[in-house]
């Protein structure tokens with residue numbers, strides 16, 4: 001479902017150009033569990049952002065569900081992100097003034113889902129991440145692990161086929177990190193394609209496939 | 220994304236920082252309130268002045284000697300002008316469309332009664348004053364009819380003059396002296412008060428012919444005509460003009476209708492209201508700058524939130540709408556609160572100072588409200604564009 005062909009991504013910083021992705025060829029099938037590993041600065045986040053359609057490759061072809069998405073315009077990209085991709089960030093990115101339930105609701109508001117359906121789905125999602133008691137709590141009233149579970153519930157609320165996670169446990173202690181990984185793996189069991197960046201060998205090796213990046217190349 | 224959700228999100232964001240939103244809206248609140256208060260005063264003055272003008276009665280036409288093209292009350296500026304005579308007034312009053320004619324001469328003279336004396340305005344008038352000017356006789360009666368040409372020396376006192384000269388004694392039948400001539404008091408008028416700054420009560424009414432002699436004038440200053448309201452003003456004007464042209468042999472007089480006067484008054488006063496509204500709008504401008512500032516700050520504070528929204532699928536247009544509607548919600552709140560504050564202040568003025576003519580100008584209230592929404596749009600557009608332009612990834616990284 002995810003097919004990357006000869007993907008390059010270069011950044012121009014002043015005089016210098018940084019080759020963050022160097023000729024990436026990669027296919028990820030539906031329902032796969034893939035981890036991306038590699039040293040800092042090797043291009044892991046850049047690769048995930050390209051897959052997430054948050055970043056456009058400098059050259060190469062990316063097709064998602066057999067549709068070439070490298071030429072889509074901004075609105076079309078937003079729509080594909082909305083409908084196909086869930087993203088979990090290392091730094092959570094919850095909106096501080098909204099409650100857990102409201103943060104989870106946001107993608108559905110953007111997608112124009114009617115309000116009754118939203119309420120029902122938020123309740124289900126809170127149950128799935130075991131936070132039904134925390135629905136009205138704001139992020140500053142939740143622990144790091146709870147915040148990340150809200151973020152996962154938000155990423156999954158539109159039932160995307162692909163879940164991307166950039167070091168989802170990077171800012172968590174190992175115990176709550178463990179809980180998050182289990183949650184993600186559970187979703188993978190239900191046929192969600194899971195692509196996760198991690199620095200942790202033990203975590204990375206739990207995936208069906210490990211992609212190792214060094215200096216923007218898959219090794 | 221549904222519009223109701225856009226506005227709901229905007230509303231919740233606005234109320235999530237209450238103090239800041241209140242302070243931002245305050246500029247607009249004060250602006251709208253001041254527009255309402257100022258235009259209410261303008262409007263009040265407007266209807267006050269117009270009612271002063273119609274206080275003299277309606278369906279009036281005035282004829283002046285001399286031909287003028289503007290509204291200026293030029294007297295006999297051209298030497299060949301034939302003065303308006305008492306006979307002109309008599310024959311005008313015989314027209315079917317005219318129910319009464321009042322030849323008017325005005326001057327100043329010293330009035331003496333017993334030992335008291337006072338300088339006051341002398342009005343040389345006919346018997347039709349109560350009918351045409353809508354002033355009632357309080358005591359005795361007014362000057363007799365049918366004595367235009369050779370009247371007896373009767374006088375009628377204004378209310379204040381009567382009090383000054385006779386101080387509670389019955390003035391009826393008393394002899395007084397106006398200048399060097401002797402008159403007998405026939406009546407006293409009711410209290411009428413000020414009329415455009417002119418004290419109607421400090422006057423004395425004598426027959427026109429006597430006033431012409433007293434002030435040594437050839438003709439009257441003005442003839443006021445009361446016309447039959449069932450007849451078209453244009454028609455009346457035409458008949459008056461035709462009659463006088465026949466009598467004078469040419470058009471050496473001017474006709475000013477009350478309608479014309481009211482219309483020009485009205486347009487002057489509208490300009491007045493408009494200019495105070497413009498004055499109040501300056502504070503609206505200040506209010507809009509406040510919204511612009513706070514929305515610019517809001518965008519830069521929430522760059523990472525914008526990145527998140529874009530990452531979970533918000534299109535540029537959605538981001539634009541979200542920020543624009545926040546500015547709109549702010550200006551809507553400012554507008555509504557400002558309107559209530561303005562109306563409240565106007566009611567307070569009415570209550571505290573009943574003499575001050577204030578009247579709510581709904582047109583301007585509506586305009587102020589629409590302008591406040593427009594201000595929201597204008598002040599919100601630039602920050603909203605800035606927000607929508609952000610690249611999702613760059614925005615996510617910000618902090």
Ligand SMILES: Nc1ncnc2c1ncn2[C@@H]1O[C@H](COP(=O)(O)OP(=O)(O)OP(=O)(O)O)[C@@H](O)[C@H]1O
Nearest residue numbers: 011012013018020039040041042043044045046047
């Ligand atoms: N916006 C950017 N502008 C310039 N250079 C960039 C930009 N984003 C990434 N890079 C460069 O691209 C390279 C790869 O960055 P990337 O963030 O993908 O690394 P990473 O593997 O995720 O590292 P880490 O494990 O530290 O998160 C780095 O050398 C980085 O400096």
Ligand SMILES: [Mg+2]
Nearest residue numbers: 044045046166
């Ligand atoms: Mg990274």
